[in-house]
Amino acid sequence: MKKPFVTKEQIVEITKDFPTPFHIYDEKGIRENARNLYKAFSWNKGFKEYFAVKATPNPYILKILKEEGCGVDCSSLTELMLSECCGFSGSEIMFSSNVTPDEDYLKARELGAYINLDDFTHIEYLDKLCGIPETVCCRYNPGGKFEIANQIMDNPGDAKYGFTHDQIIEGFKLLKQKGAKYFGIHAFLASNTVSNDYYPELARILFTLAVEIKEKSGVEFKFINLSGGVGITYEPGKPENDIFAIGEGVHKAFDEILVPAGMGDVAIFTELGRYMLAPYGHLITTVKHFKHIYKEYVGVDACACNLMRPAMYGAYHHITVLGKENEPCDYKYDVTGGLCENNDKFAIDRMLPKIEIGDILVIHDTGAHGFSMGYNYNGKLRSAEILLKEDGTAQLIRRAETPADYFATFDFSHIVDKYLNK
Numbered sequence: 571m572k573k574p575f576v577t578k579e580q581i582v583e584i585t586k587d588f589p590t591p592f593h594i595y596d597e598k599g600i601r602e603n604a605r606n607l608y609k610a611f612s613w614n615k616g617f618k619e620y621f622a623v624k625a626t627p628n629p630y631i632l633k634i635l636k637e638e639g640c641g642v643d644c645s646s647l648t649e650l651m652l653s654e655c656c657g658f659s660g661s662e663i664m665f666s667s668n669v670t671p672d673e674d675y676l677k678a679r680e681l682g683a684y685i686n687l688d689d690f691t692h693i694e695y696l697d698k699l700c701g702i703p704e705t706v707c708c709r710y711n712p713g714g715k716f717e718i719a720n721q722i723m724d725n726p727g728d729a730k731y732g733f734t735h736d737q738i739i740e741g742f743k744l745l746k747q748k749g750a751k752y753f754g755i756h757a758f759l760a761s762n763t764v765s766n767d768y769y770p771e772l773a774r775i776l777f778t779l780a781v782e783i784k785e786k787s788g789v790e791f792k793f794i795n796l797s798g799g800v801g802i803t804y805e806p807g808k809p810e811n812d813i814f815a816i817g818e819g820v821h822k823a824f825d826e827i828l829v830p831a832g833m834g835d836v837a838i839f840t841e842l843g844r845y846m847l848a849p850y851g852h853l854i855t856t857v858k859h860f861k862h863i864y865k866e867y868v869g870v871d872a873c874a875c876n877l878m879r880p881a882m883y884g885a886y887h888h889i890t891v892l893g894k895e896n897e898p899c900d901y902k903y904d905v906t907g908g909l910c911e912n913n914d915k916f917a918i919d920r921m922l923p924k925i926e927i928g929d930i931l932v933i934h935d936t937g938a939h940g941f942s943m944g945y946n947y948n949g950k951l952r953s954a955e956i957l958l959k960e961d962g963t964a965q966l967i968r969r970a971e972t973p974a975d976y977f978a979t980f981d982f983s984h985i986v987d988k989y990l991n992k
């Protein structure tokens with residue numbers, strides 16, 4: 571069973587100030603989950619989670635995570651700027667980008683972030699642009715298929731990221747030659763994994779490679795970055811990740827591979843996004859219309875612009891009809907938004923309780939890659955974001971867009987003025 575972290579009473583109260591649709595985040599859940607991650611990796615002295623900013627780029631969320639000891643993983647100039655505004659600097663920032671523009675590298679250097687290079691050619695590129703920093707990281711792509719227990723998890727050979735095996739060995743040699751002193755290694759081989767074996771398997775690959783690189787090039791590794799990819803269970807009743815089993819699996823690989831190689835002081839880093847936030851966000855939307863044609867449609871005030879995952883990946887997001895949690899799910903609906911795209915459906919053939927106009931729906935697990943993947947297609951405006959604080963009060967942490975935001979990038983002020991009645 572997936573239960574919302576808000577009650578109907580709470581949402582009705584909140585909608586008096588802030589109309590639907592909006593994303594709401596659960597501070598208590600975010601903090602507890604972050605603490606458990608740190609507990610699961612407490613065996614490693616230097617452990618640090620660098621939250622993937624792209625998952626939920628909101629300064630209030632970033633500050634909560636900062637208080638829980640997290641850094642940030644950025645991939646663009648604006649994510650770096652946002653992190654800077656939240657007080658992150660130096661070794662609290664990982665910069666894992668690809669096809670990187672000059673101004674992004676320059677900002678990362680200015681902030682003293684750990685730069686994670688995506689490609690061999692970027693060594694010269696970065697050196698020419700602003701010099702090689704004292705600590706530098708490289709991203710590895712082993713190619714081929716990534717399998718765990720005969721199950722194909724993903725296809726690194728088709729992924730655009732990272733250095734090949736031979737490139738990364740030459741890369742570390744070159745970086746050392748150019749004066750770098752401390753090194754990190756990174757790989758992201760599969761996304762949204764629900765398996766306690768993903769991180770341990772990835773760790774084995776990276777630890778083994780780190781030992782080989784140390785032998786061949788003499789570089790000293792300061793950290794090994796397991797990146798993101800630990801997933802969550804979107805569908806109710808399916809197996810879930812156990813972060814303590816995952817932490818122990820990495821611990822075992824560490825003790826078997828790094829400790830005997832004299833590398834027991836290497837710090838483990840993670841760049842989790844989804845695992846840190848997805849379950850602690852809901853998209854709240856109100857039922858506005860019904861349509862009875864060849865199927866039964868429920869039309870809501872949110873659309874794929876507020877949550878793209880179902881339209882883009884056919885992703886399942888659980889839906890709860892607030893106040894009807896205990897009613898039987900004996901009606902079959904497609905739950906749709908209003909985009910002029912037939913894939914704008916939050917659910918297809920979903921069994922739900924009998925729905926009425928005005929019912930409020932909770933779309934679950936939207937805390938990561940939800941709001942942040944939003945867009946303005948069909949002139950739809952981005953929603954507000956609200957934080958449900960530990961004391962039970964609700965705080966607006968991003969206002970909803972208005973038409974003025976939509977027009978802000980045109981030199982069109984006469985129209986903006988007209989609709990703002992100036």
Ligand SMILES: *Cc1c(COP(=O)(O)O)cnc(C)c1O
Nearest residue numbers: 622666797798799841842843844
């Ligand atoms: C997207 C991304 C992450 C976070 O991925 P999740 O699946 O949200 O854990 C971490 N690191 C890099 C480099 C990424 O691109």
